[in-house]
Amino acid sequence: MSIKKKLEILLYKIVKNIVVEHDYVINLEHPNVISHGDFATNIAMVLANKLRKNPLDIANKIVTEFSLKNIKEVESVSVANPGFINIKLSKTFFEKNIKEILFSEIEFGDLDIWKGKTILVEHSSPNLFKPFHIGHMMNNTIGESIVRLCKISGANVEVISYPSDVSLGIGKAVWQLMEYGVEELNNYKTISEKMEFLGKCYSNGTKAYKKYPDLEIRIREITQDIYEHRDTEAYRVYKIGKDLNLDYFIRMTTRLGSVFDSYIFESEAGEVGKKIVYENLGKVFTESNEAIIFEPNEDDLKNNKSLHTRVFINKDGNPTYEAKDTGLLKLKFDRYDPDLSIFITDNEQGPYFEVVKVAAGKINEKWEKNTKHMTHGRLKFNGMKISSRLGSVPLVSDIIDSVNDAVYKKTIESGREISTENSDVISIAAIKYTILRTQAGKNIDFNLEKSLSFEGDSGPYLQYTYARCMSILRKAKKEGLRRNLNQSKNWKIIDLERFLYRLPDIFELAFLNYAPQNVTGYVTEIAQIFNSWYGDTKIIDINDENTGYKLALVEATSIVIKKSLWSLGIEVLEEM
């Protein structure tokens, strides 16, 4: 149990004796100003209202009781105006905590709050035949971080993606691919080149469809071949393209650090969705203008003003995205029965999914209650030069390449050398950090000069700090120095110790609020405190009896940084 939980329980019991018959929650927080202590609570002020008493009197009473308990992890408890109770932790606690970090290693910070439960996360869902573009980078980065936070919660986590594998758009691409000739693919060696060619098929197919209306019949026929898996040339060509696309998707997401346990394809979800919509016709859905729609009733609207009428099956009898998503919900819950099902999309789908959720909830309550739709904003490019191979939409690989160029330049300027692999790790860290420092849902200004940096508040800064820790530890080892888990008597607690123990609480907060930026902010603060300490302290000092303990602190810092970055889906480097 974390020290925070322990103190909260203790305070709860103490307060219970003072105020009977009143509901209250003990809420410990870390004061902004470290001189106020390690924890503070506002309970006395909250109770002052209910009891109509002076908050200072209540606080004093609680503090007196608290002091009698003689908690060895606590050095002092005090009262501050207008009624805060401040708690300072003891040297004993910090010493014990560093031991815990070092013994737990990479498991430090793991929680058990969702142990025994299952969480399903869907993210990075690609449009097959369309390039893996910048929007997917955003989705993948946030999704992967959510996946990892869920794993930290102790839950069993299943990760899936939901590729869009049937649509009129894909029909157009397949038509164009057949026009060019599928054997054209053999002229390209690498998978990126093949993908570039397929991307061209997609955009040129779309253009041709617009320009020549006569094509519609043929392209609709191709689309139908794909829907129904007909044994035709179109379907065979489609299969080749689909497999290539999936292969590429796996490569790209692997490069970014994601692994998927399984896929549910849009084609599957469409069939299932169409079936359940028809099954619930008259109950949940109604017919209107030849289409099947969902219309929210008065109660629905009272609870959620954003609801509106939507078409689930169009007049041609085909499932729309709404029906497909309903089918997807069924497949998710049938296959995984998750206690929580999270999926991540661009926020343009926010109002839309509210409707699907309410409609689906009428078929199965769980589908609505256990589903969390997380939305993210868009990456805006202002002034950032990206040479996109495919028109105006920057591809994920284009972006990473551009950032790689900048990393390479920076490396050369500072007189270092770098491998391609490490450069990639740094570039991806820089991009991911930029996305994850911001609250999901906001648009992000994605600018190499402004928001994407390698200095200060950045991914590479954190990697650099980790590498610095490792470098110190390597040197100590070389000199035959070993860590010492015990403080000497003259050791004075430093700020670093006052932050390292907080990781589990930060993880809990980030998990419960779907807020990776809590971790980003915390780990940046740790790095700043560490670097500041590094700046004014000689860590390896044979004449200092504290050297062993300082080495333990360096190691603990490296563990906390590594684990924090892991939760964000960012890799560390031993040297840079």
Added chain:
RNA sequence: CCCCUUAUAGUUCAAUGGAUAGAACAAGGGACUUCUAAUCCCUAGAUCCAAGUUCGACUCUUGGUGGGGGGACCA
């Protein structure tokens, strides 16, 4: 017209209803014969507007204003 979302230093972003609103970049000054200067130290600088709830509001409520997104057969 309705709904969702967003507004914090010159810029890009933080801040579970708490105490003196934090960083970074840019600006100015300083620190490498030293454990990695992708670093550190110092200086200056901000809550869109108007009411309300509260002991206390960037945070909650209501009403405005600006940005982004949605609102029947696209996804």
